[in-house]
Amino acid sequence: MNLHEPTARAVSRLSGKTTLVALSGIPLIKAGDDLASVILDALRTSQESLCDGDVLVIAQKIVSKSEGRLISLGSIEPSANAMNLAKEVNKDPRLIELILRESTEVVRHTRDVLVVAHKLGFVMANAGIDQSNIEDGGDAALLLPENPDETCARLRSRLHALTGADVAIIINDSHGRAFRNGTVGVAIGASGLPALTDRRGEADLYGRTLRSTEVALADEIAAAASLLMGQAAESRPVVLAHGVPMQLRDGSAAELIRPKHMDLFRQPSGDAIIRGRRSVRRYKDDVIAQTLLERLLSAAVCAPSAHNRQPWRFAIVQDANSKAHLATAMGAQLRADRQRDGDATEAIEQDVARSIARITSAPTLVLTCLTMEEMDRYLDPRRTEAEWTMAVQGTAMATQNLLLAAHAAGLAASVMCAPLFCPDIVRAALDLSADWEPQALVTLGYPANGGKPLLRKPLTSVMRVVRAVP
Ligand SMILES: Cc1cc2nc3c(=O)[nH]c(=O)nc-3n(C[C@H](O)[C@H](O)[C@H](O)COP(=O)(O)O)c2cc1C
Numbered sequence: 001m002n003l004h005e006p007t008a009r010a011v012s013r014l015s016g017k018t019t020l021v022a023l024s025g026i027p028l029i030k031a032g033d034d035l036a037s038v039i040l041d042a043l044r045t046s047q048e049s050l051c052d053g054d055v056l057v058i059a060q061k062i063v064s065k066s067e068g069r070l071i072s073l074g075s076i077e078p079s080a081n082a083m084n085l086a087k088e089v090n091k092d093p094r095l096i097e098l099i100l101r102e103s104t105e106v107v108r109h110t111r112d113v114l115v116v117a118h119k120l121g122f123v124m125a126n127a128g129i130d131q132s133n134i135e136d137g138g139d140a141a142l143l144l145p146e147n148p149d150e151t152c153a154r155l156r157s158r159l160h161a162l163t164g165a166d167v168a169i170i171i172n173d174s175h176g177r178a179f180r181n182g183t184v185g186v187a188i189g190a191s192g193l194p195a196l197t198d199r200r201g202e203a204d205l206y207g208r209t210l211r212s213t214e215v216a217l218a219d220e221i222a223a224a225a226s227l228l229m230g231q232a233a234e235s236r237p238v239v240l241a242h243g244v245p246m247q248l249r250d251g252s253a254a255e256l257i258r259p260k261h262m263d264l265f266r267q268p269s270g271d272a273i274i275r276g277r278r279s280v281r282r283y284k285d286d287v288i289a290q291t292l293l294e295r296l297l298s299a300a301v302c303a304p305s306a307h308n309r310q311p312w313r314f315a316i317v318q319d320a321n322s323k324a325h326l327a328t329a330m331g332a333q334l335r336a337d338r339q340r341d342g343d344a345t346e347a348i349e350q351d352v353a354r355s356i357a358r359i360t361s362a363p364t365l366v367l368t369c370l371t372m373e374e375m376d377r378y379l380d381p382r383r384t385e386a387e388w389t390m391a392v393q394g395t396a397m398a399t400q401n402l403l404l405a406a407h408a409a410g411l412a413a414s415v416m417c418a419p420l421f422c423p424d425i426v427r428a429a430l431d432l433s434a435d436w437e438p439q440a441l442v443t444l445g446y447p448a449n450g451g452k453p454l455l456r457k458p459l460t461s462v463m464r465v466v467r468a469v470p
Contacts, residue, residue, distance in 0.1 A: 148189025
């Protein structure tokens with residue numbers, strides 16, 4: 001039987017008709033099986049032949065199996081990291097270890113869900129590692145093919161050599177999607193067709209130029225094919241598509257991956273923001289837009305506070321003269337304090353110069369203050385002090401919100417506690433009312449460096465589970 005029918009691709013393209021056929025007679029695939037021969041046998045069994053321009057869609061599962069990507073979980077030693085994550089997502093730690101090894105980043109996780117960026121670039125659940133439809137599904141897991149685009153290119157040239165047909169190949173897999181329920185077939189490997197069809201510059205029905213339309217052609221074909229492949233026991237892992245309308249260009253599934261820096265939805269998780277924040281004390285000269293600053297302060301005031309009295313106040317300092325005036329006044333107090341301590345003049349002057357430079361070189365200063373104006377009043381000092389501590393705590397929490405919001409927005413910040421040592425001087429320099437008690441000077445700007453690495457005591461040294469003494 002001739003497996004190559006040299007039909008012109010343009011005929012079916014103009015006819016507006018695409019046909020998809022699931023090939024029959026595909027056996028269970030084992031490591032080392034030659035997929036080209038398997039496909040040729042299946043074409044004969046199905047009484048189908050290949051035309052130039054046809055697309056063969058192959059399920060990831062049989063590609064992975066043929067490439068020996070089946071791993072016994074018994075051979076996996078989970079790391080401490082994997083053990084912890086496994087508890088959080090309620091999965092086998094060995095599986096989590098495999099997922100972490102196959103990925104570059106955990107994008108999101110919660111109980112029963114683990115979304116990662118796979119080494120290949122796909123953002124997907126469980127790094128595409130699957131335990132369905134494999135022998136010994138309890139103890140074994142199937143990884144994605146090592147390089148699906150390369151597999152497609154190899155298979156394509158092999159089929160060309162064997163049949164003379166110039167076909168395109170897609171490897172498809174089922175992916176869940178952000179914002180929509182249900183999985184859908186997508187291309188994780190492609191060769192011989194443009195994975196992405198650029199329609200920009202073409203005219204619409206009314207002559208308007210398309211400005212941003214790029215069609216994920218390989219994904220559309222992958223989804224159509226997965227309709228025939230099924231998900232459970234259908235055993236139809238290869239689909240032949242005739243008459244797919246497409247431009248003549250080679251491509252790869254890598255085209256479908258949106259770079260991280262262009263992905264508006266790839267914001268770091270709350271956890272990543274908290275862990276990624278550092279005190280950064282050097283800034284670029286770039287000015288922080290007023291709207292952004294207000295966004296940060298509206299995050300600050302989301303902090304909790306005792307009786308919801310919101311005791312925080314913020315003095316914003318942006319102009320160079322005010323910064324210099326404040327820094328010099330605070331520097332004078334620092335000098336006087338250290339002279340009283342008997343420190344060496346040179347060391348004092350260095351310290352003062354450093355403090356002045358820190359304050360004046362930050363594009364924006366936010367002086368966080370507290371006010372007792374609306375806090376409860378008591379007659380006894382014990383409760384009066386507790387009430388004041390509550391205001392300190394609320395203001396500190398608002399300050400932390402400010403630091404985190406700044407970090408999430410790509411800004412850097414650091415806290416200076418110096419105003420606590422000279423509240424009257426700070427109030428006088430900035431003309432603040434007497435009830436504003438300066439707490440911290442937050443320096444803000446676009447980072448000129450990444451800050452120091454995170455250095456923290458082990459959790460075990462700062463926590464213990466306690467019981468009440470009866
Ligand atoms: C109440 C408070 C006061 C601080 N005061 C200063 C300060 O005066 N100067 C300074 O360089 N950093 C100050 N910091 C920042 C700490 O040095 C910094 O948070 C700490 O070294 C940990 O580094 P990280 O924030 O990068 O994790 C202060 C932090 C807090 C919470």
